[in-house]
Amino acid sequence: xxxxxxxxxxxxxxxxxxxxxxxxxxxxxxxxxxxxxxxxxxxxxxxxxxxxxxxxxxxxxxxxxxxxxxxxxxxxxxxxxxxxxxxxxxxxxxxxxxxxxxxxxxxxxxxxxxxxxxxxxxxxxxxxxxxxxxxxxxxxxxxxxxxxxxxxxxxxxxxxxxxxxxxxxxxxxxxxxxxxxxxxxxxxxxxxxxxxxxxxxxxxxxxxxxxxxxxxxxxxxxxxxxxxxxxxxxxxxxxxxxxxxxxxxxxxxxxxxxxxxxxxxxxxxxxxxxxxxxxxxxxxxxxxxxxxxxxxxxxxxxxxxxxxxxxxxxxxxxxxxxxxxxxxxxxxxxxxxxxxxxxxxxxxxxxxxxxxxxxxxxxxxxxxxxxxxxxxxxxxxxxxxxxxxxxxxxxxxxxxxxxxxxxxxxxxxxxxxxxxxxxxxxxxxxxxxxxxxxxxxxxxxxxxxxxxxxxxxxxxxxxxxxxxxxxxxxxxxxxxxxxxxxxxxxxxxxxxxxxxxxxxxxxxxxxxxxxxxxxxxxxxxxxxxxxxxxxxxxxxxxxxxxxxxxxxxxxxxxxxxxxx
RNA sequence: CGGGGAGUGGCGCAGUCUGGUAGCGCACCCGGCUGGGGGCCGGGCGGUCGCAGGUUCAAAUCCUGUCUCCCCGACCA
Numbered sequence: 001x002x003x004x005x006x007x008x009x010x011x012x013x014x015x016x017x018x019x020x021x022x023x024x025x026x027x028x029x030x031x032x033x034x035x036x037x038x039x040x041x042x043x044x045x046x047x048x049x050x051x052x053x054x055x056x057x058x059x060x061x062x063x064x065x066x067x068x069x070x071x072x073x074x075x076x077x078x079x080x081x082x083x084x085x086x087x088x089x090x091x092x093x094x095x096x097x098x099x100x101x102x103x104x105x106x107x108x109x110x111x112x113x114x115x116x117x118x119x120x121x122x123x124x125x126x127x128x129x130x131x132x133x134x135x136x137x138x139x140x141x142x143x144x145x146x147x148x149x150x151x152x153x154x155x156x157x158x159x160x161x162x163x164x165x166x167x168x169x170x171x172x173x174x175x176x177x178x179x180x181x182x183x184x185x186x187x188x189x190x191x192x193x194x195x196x197x198x199x200x201x202x203x204x205x206x207x208x209x210x211x212x213x214x215x216x217x218x219x220x221x222x223x224x225x226x227x228x229x230x231x232x233x234x235x236x237x238x239x240x241x242x243x244x245x246x247x248x249x250x251x252x253x254x255x256x257x258x259x260x261x262x263x264x265x266x267x268x269x270x271x272x273x274x275x276x277x278x279x280x281x282x283x284x285x286x287x288x289x290x291x292x293x294x295x296x297x298x299x300x301x302x303x304x305x306x307x308x309x310x311x312x313x314x315x316x317x318x319x320x321x322x323x324x325x326x327x328x329x330x331x332x333x334x335x336x337x338x339x340x341x342x343x344x345x346x347x348x349x350x351x352x353x354x355x356x357x358x359x360x361x362x363x364x365x366x367x368x369x370x371x372x373x374x375x376x377x378x379x380x381x382x383x384x385x386x387x388x389x390x391x392x393x394x395x396x397x398x399x400x401x402x403x404x405x406x407x408x409x410x411x412x413x414x415x416x417x418x419x420x421x422x423x424x425x426x427x428x429x430x431x432x433x434x435x436x437x438x439x440x441x442x443x444x445x446x447x448x449x450x451x452x453x454x455x456x457x458x459x460x461x462x463x464x465x466x467x468x469x470x471x472x473x474x475x476x477x478x479x480x481x482x483x484x485x486x487x488x489x490x491x492x493x494x495x496x497x498x499x500x501x502x503x504x505x506x507x508x509x510x511x512x513x514x515x516x517x518x519x520x521x522x523x524x525x526x527x528x529x530x531x532x533x534x535x536x537x538x539x540x541x542x543x544x545x546x547x548x549x550x551x552x553x554x555x556x557x558x559x560x561x562x563x564x
Numbered sequence: 565c566g567g568g569g570a571g572u573g574g575c576g577c578a579g580u581c582u583g584g585u586a587g588c589g590c591a592c593c594c595g596g597c598u599g600g601g602g603g604c605c606g607g608g609c610g611g612u613c614g615c616a617g618g619u620u621c622a623a624a625u626c627c628u629g630u631c632u633c634c635c636c637g638a639c640c641a
Contacts, residue, residue, distance in 0.1 A: 013576045017634040107641055141639050505601035
């Protein structure tokens with residue numbers, strides 16, 4: 001591709017409102033442009049990278065027997081009523097000229113299940129894996145960070161259809177294989193992490209996470225362990241228990257309504273206290289959640305344990321049903337107590353907890369002896385907690401893919417059934433599996449960029465070679481560059497050719513901003529010796545120059561292989 | 565939805581407080597020089613100052629309303 005023909009609007013300055021690196025560089029390198037909040041156009045260079053991600057995904061899904069199809073973006077709203085998702089805030093609703101109610105699909109479980117409910121009759125029709133690349137429309141509450149979270153984006157979603165849970169396990173395992181290969185091939189740093197199955201009842205889920213600063217999720221990582229912090233579990237760091245406060249007694253703590261104040265007053269570690277967090281579940285039950293004073297409640301884990309949503313109790317509810325806010329605790333509380341796993345029984349020294357009376361705490365508190373409780377893991381893990389003896393670290397990451405065992409969540413309301421060998425009707429067991437190519441591209445930018453710009457992994461680069469010519473028209477440099485460009489194109493090497501009239505600095509800066517793996521420079525300096533300079537985008541050392549005389553394409557191909 | 569910020573040529577910004585002919589850098593166009601890291605000289609094009617209404621002799625500037633965009637949080641199959 002000649003740059004004189006290419007729409008590649010590079011910018012020296014970052015857009016003033018951009019924050020995330022992928023946003024800044026995506027715009028500066030001329031990959032994407034914004035049309036509105038969460039609405040982005042992919043310009044030619046960016047679209048090439050996007051398509052490269054798409055093609056990798058396609059090849060690996062085909063390899064596990066997936067079949068590509070295409071379902072509509074616009075769908076009848078009635079279909080979504082059957083699954084209870086028609087009224088979701090995220091769903092764009094619209095009407096046609098006749099007033100028929102339609103929606104823009106935010107995903108395609110409904111439509112694919114609808115079809116399969118008609119097309120699958122027998123166990124002989126199963127299993128199947130279907131997938132497509134299609135625009136998803138979501139009325140996001142807050143789009144952000146360029147193409148990272150948008151209101152309209154292309155997603156690869158695949159769906160598996162099996163006769164039973166064992167079949168689903170197999171389809172799921174196939175997707176694990178395909179996804180692992182996909183993300184290996186992209187060249188990203190990635191982790192497959194355990195993830196929340198949510199309230200929709202799924203029996204298993206993983207997310208594929210690409211660590212980078214702009215990530216919206218946090219992952220807990222340790223050797224051999226990776227989990228979304230929403231579900232991560234780890235052994236807590238030990239806390240020094242105050243032996244001096246082992247004897248049960250009341251302590252006066254006037255006005256000390258915070259963990260910090262009480263711990264400071266008593267001269268103990270915050271972790272020696274019990275933090276009481278009263279919540280009211282959606283069904284109206286008041287529960288006192290108790291974690292170590294230096295720990296925080298993990299809302300996802302708590303919600304999953306409760307089996308329903310919840311909200312923090314109001315001040316009134318706390319005062320009326322437990323005690324004065326700031327001084328509440330499990331001892332003597334007239335509500336169920338949910339005690340976090342990290343609070344060990346009979347810890348030497350005993351715990352400090354609110355006494356449910358003003359300006360008063362209790363020391364020497366021992367779970368079981370002093371209060372009844374239900375034990376569960378509800379705390380948020382923290383960096384330094386141990387998994388298998390190793391300390392975890394917590395990193396922000398982009399979710400680039402997920403895999404989810406749906407079960408019969410959709411086949412049941414949509415009546416997707418089949419007849420088994422005995423002629424009895426069974427529900428199809430489903431899985432759903434997503435990948436966001438745009439996020440793969442954004443993650444690659446985030447993970448590889450340096451102070452000069454993007455440094456694509458080869459698999460995602462819009463072009464493999466960035467050919468720069470230095471020299472005015474009608475010079476030997478131009479002539480040599482034209483010849484080389486023609487040869488590279490002929491050899492099938494994807495090349496962007498900077499044939500513009502600009503100066504060297506400008507061209508080199510743009511090449512580094514765009515980030516193609518290999519830069520070739522035709523200039524007077526080496527052309528006199530019949531050579532073309534080669535420079536890898538990553539690393540600063542110049543590569544051996546390439547002789548032009550005998551044809552350069554094989555040498556360029558060899559260089560590219562080395563860069564891989 | 566709550567909090568904060570911003571809308572002035574393609575991009576980045578000044579001007580707004582204190583009303584008086586809309587500016588700067590980059591980019592772009594023309595001519596020339598230069599020709600290996602965003603170079604130099606000269607000459608140009610380009611803006612209903614987000615939109616609507618109001619105040620005023622006069623509004624980018626003051627008032628009211630409204631739209632859009634960004635950031636943080638809530639939210640995120």
